[in-house]
Amino acid sequence: MAFGPASRLGVSLFDETPPVESVVGQSQGDTETIIRAVYRQVLGNAYVMESERLTVAESQFKRGELSVREFVRAVAKSDLYCSRFFTSCARYRAIELNFRHLLGRPPLDLEEMRSHSTILDTQGFAADIDSYIDSDEYQNTFGENIVPFIRGYKTEACTSMVQFTHTFELVRGASSSSLKGDLSGNSPKLNSLVINPTPTAVIPSVGAGSTFRNPSDAPLTRRGAFAAPSSNFYRIEVTGYRAKTVNKVSQFRRSNKVYLVPFEQLSAQFQRIHAQGGLISSVTVV
Template structure:
């Protein structure tokens, strides 16, 4: 079961699309559809050029020499995956993406992240990929013949509200890419959030500011009732800052920022944003 209205959370397409599964007697067209679905999920919805496709594993899958799970393994262990999501990313960002791509959910907690970091230290990249695909969790949900899919917004995949909200730090709607859609770029998105174990605001990917990152540089504290004397904190998303006002890069580039503001500081924050040349994109109660 999914939490909340799927259309507001940006997961309606996930809800409305049946899992892609290989069945005996599948046609060539159906097998090609499965191959595309594996690339889309394992490579994080990133574009794959014809020259980058894994022709040998594809051929083996079409001849039923590889199951869906083994084809997923071949893609996840490929130089293409390794270069996009391992060597070019910080370690904890790479592990976050492995969870997203191979199990369809965010990591549960910091200890789960550390255990996979230990696998990388002691056994290497190939063993790290195998640890997801050989797990009981993978077999239970996907088995040999189902393409992995995003499921971290469902109750059966989440053990806490923290884990649920962290899904939306990794997945910003069905059209989002692991390489884009968030200003954090290739930096870890969950590292400090897992340490503090605090839920984050869920912003619809169709709303203004959906590509914003969470504010940096300060520890998270309890939000909502009791956060201040009036009981509410607001997430203020601002855009339109000229880069020259924030750092010396091209004057044609724009910068975006997020503020978490108690009610009694909203007015001062509005003035600060406008004086700096910013435009308020949205204000959301947290």
């Protein structure tokens, strides 16, 4: 299930663009489309000049000597990728970008990032790239013939609420590249957030509030057990309840709801909202 209206969260292009797959007997135009899609995903939407293209790997792919996965590997292990996203970046920035470009999601936790840092220290850059592409996750998700795509903004692509919200730290809008369109540039975005670990607020990237109107019964203060907070609380704004999927407790059920939820109950509340067919407009720390 996608997280709220994709157009309001800066992931509409990822949500509306179907995965690109190589099939037997495809046209030359389809092959060129796949090549462009690989460059766009693996190089983080950065512009690739004609002189920078991997002509040998492209020719091998066009002749059927390389699968999509092996073409992805060639691009990710190229000097072009290495110079843009490894040698010029801080260590943990390079790792989080590898997750974005090759697996389409943010790293799960600090241990996952440390494991790749260890590979870089002991085996080098090429071996670390192989560790992503040869993983069971890559094979089960993309196989040999599907171009990797951004998938971490969908809740089923992540294993924790922290990982899910961190997607929006790495991916907000598809019109800019991983580095030039990001204020953090070559510096890590998730390092301290992963160490804690800390979920981040997810709010509309443009037109905040245009898809959510605060209902009159929205909780403005903490009540009952919430009155003495023992941890961070989060305000969840939900819109778009679909009547057919919600238990008909009331025929006047509101389309917009607000929940104040402690961190310990955040994941369970998300599951209830999804089960009822709601779309989450924003999650912010109270």
